Amino acid sequence: MNSAITAKNLSHSFGEDLVLRNVSFQVPKRDFFIIIGPNGSGKTTLMKIISGLLKPRNGELKILNRPIDQYHRKALARTIAFVPQMTFADFPFTVTEIVLMGRSPYLGMLGLEEENDLEIANQAIAFTGLENLAHRKLDQLSGGEQQRVFIARAICQEPDIILLDEPTASLDLAYQVRIMDLMEKLKTEKGITVVMVSHDVNLAAMYADHLLLLHNGQVMCQGLPDEVITYQNLEAAYGCTLLVDESPLGKSPRVTLVPRKYSIRE
Amino acid sequence: MTTFRYITIVFMMAILPLISLEATSVAKTVTDQLGRHVTVPDKPQRVVSLAPSITEIVFALDQGHRLQGVTTYSDFPPEAVKLPKVGSYVHLDLEKIVALKPDLCIAIKDGNPRVIAQRLESLKIPVYAVDPNNLETIMKTVLEIGTLLNAKGRANQLVKNMDLRIQKVKSLVAKTTHRPRVFLQIGVSPIVSAGTHTFIHELIVIAGGTNLSAGPIPYPRFSREKVLALSPEIIIITSMARSAVFEKVKAEWEKWPNMPAVRNQRIYVEDSNFFDRPTPRLVDGLELLIRLIHPELVEKIQ
């Protein structure tokens, strides 16, 4: 069994609201796994459950073939790194300081870093192309640069799995591609399993090895991009007219939104 | 009542020398008015008074030369103003007190913070606390401070004089059963008066008046409306302020001609000095009050 994450019949509810219903899936190791779905489909909740932030009401979740609740807090942090949606802190930490925080699951209570930890942090900074910004303060950076800092911190955690919650939201086009390329590099060069929640179906289709389409808290479809990205699936999930064809770059499906005036079906 | 007080005073005068007799030559242990045991020098030479009333009592005993320091508002007698100041009685400057090297501090229960006595004692400075809150305890305080400062003769003389004058007022008041309703206003704004457990109440009663603000609260506040409802026959305003303000306050009340005090033109403004400190001067205040409340009795005598 070479799976990074195995989920069986995960269910979760907030009060009366059932937000996840019997979600089962498997993420192989060294996979680029993207979860898509409309707003309120339960993507973020699922992400929080995988990262250990939330305990599922029902179901079974294994990380590297071991139930998640058998992990010690710090051991889990050494296995899974989580990059939440953009956070902003009004405290002027430098890029290096923030990246170094990724070492704390390996250190004692005071988190006293040694040369070795600084080395790993610098590598993470180099990997994300932040060398020139290493001594800048976080609040002086652009949104895309900040996102890379948080990814560098996650890399510095030396995890087996990195989880990202919509890392490309609110970034401009160039940065969307840079971040996605970075994640692919992470997978191929470092062998890290990347699990991501994304809004952007096209980006997901181009980068993912496997996709999971959530709808109303249930798995509507999962598998290879070709299998998931069909207009039947997407129209059923998102409730709008779409055109799916092949990307001019080949290999991956392309999704085009269809405004009413161009409506192709009656 | 009167005989009882005499017995108390005589008893105290008899017992105090006994206490000092059994003491050693340089220091003696006495019990102050709060029941604390204090070891005080036989002949205190460097005394710091921690309240204006105590300063006044020490000067009244002709022992002003022993005072090394007084509090900010010690303005009577005028000699007291020149003495070094150790802060106000609620906010004392410990360092200044210590720098004056006192061999005795005299504190007052109502006003001085309790910690100050503890702190001074931890620095080996004896603190004798007194609690003068009516005429009787004022006389007791005069006698005790007199004993402490080796001025027993003067203290006896002072107390005897006070007592004689009080008795005279009492005998005058006894001639009438009329007890006019008095409202004594302390200060200008807000309207504050004195409740049952205050020396002002005691003075009004002895001077043959009815204190309209008698009650459990020591210094209650009043609205103008409430004062009108009490329909005072006499309003006495005590104030530190000068005459210009006097007229203004008086004019405020004179807007209400239905009030007996206004109708009969019996609104008086007096210097607060006679009423605000528990000292022998309260007897002056008492004599002033009987002249205001029962002018007919006083005129008959003179």
Next chain:
Amino acid sequence: MNIKSPFLVKRVITASSLLILLLGFAIVLGISMGSTDSGIKDVFQSLLGTKEPESMLYTIIWQIRFPRVLLAALVGAALSLGGLVFQALLRNPLAEPYILGISGGSAIGAIIGILMGFSRFPGVSLTAFTGSIATLLLILAMSSGQTILKKDALLLSGVMVNAFCGAVIMFLVSMTQDSRLHNILFWLMGDLSMVDMKHVGILAATLLPCFFLVFWLSNPMNLLLMGKETAQTLGVNIKAVTFTLLVTTSFMVSATVSYCGLVGFVGLVIPHLLRLVFGPDHRVLVPACVFGGGTYMVFCDLLARTLPEQGEMPAGVITAIIGAPLFIYLLKRSSR
């Protein structure tokens, strides 16, 4: 343990020793000046033992000024640390025990304790602690969840809690007519002069463990600044850490309030200044706040007792005169 001597340890030691020097200077200055004349020369003479131990100056320096200066240092340290912790927990550099109304809440508790005739320790300290915890719960309930991160919500709830506490204090004061009133007013003025070494010892014994506990949690505080979720996925037990920090801080604040009344803005000024100098790392800032806050308060108290020619002014007046304008400046800058 760390043979390689991590670079952070160096930063902690550099910052701390710098501030310890400053604190030492402040303490020497603090015990050299007062309402009676004496010079630094006298202090050194008495330090070296060439002064008569019985002399009046010796008493003034060691039994009056020294405990007071130590008290000021402890109070300053506890209040700055309190500000630092609240700023980290609420992720808001404007948070501070006084501004949040926690000091006011513990003041109510302390007044009730004084009215019930308790001694300052442990009685009044405990009622003050109860008051501060109650206010803390109130604030957390009022600005629960996400809104607590928003500056306006936090400030508004703080202003309201403060106004309410002020009203309750005035209510209690005006209901009190006897000599206890003097005790309350005296204490509310924030007076540091009436403590002796015994009280300083008690306060130090209660505060020092708190300082160490907060230092022990200083790295989780760094991680908490990155957001609760990030901190948790970095291995921090955020519930335990937050709870411990909140209770410890309320305890420190109420201990200082029960000894010296309401002193505001120390927890705003000092963490802000130190962050400018040493950066935002709490492992450096916690010890820096202890020593820097102590230094600041010793200086403020020194100003409070030497500025007026007659008597003294409460130290809280000085800290507010310095702190309130800085608060407005920070608010303006952060809402830009």
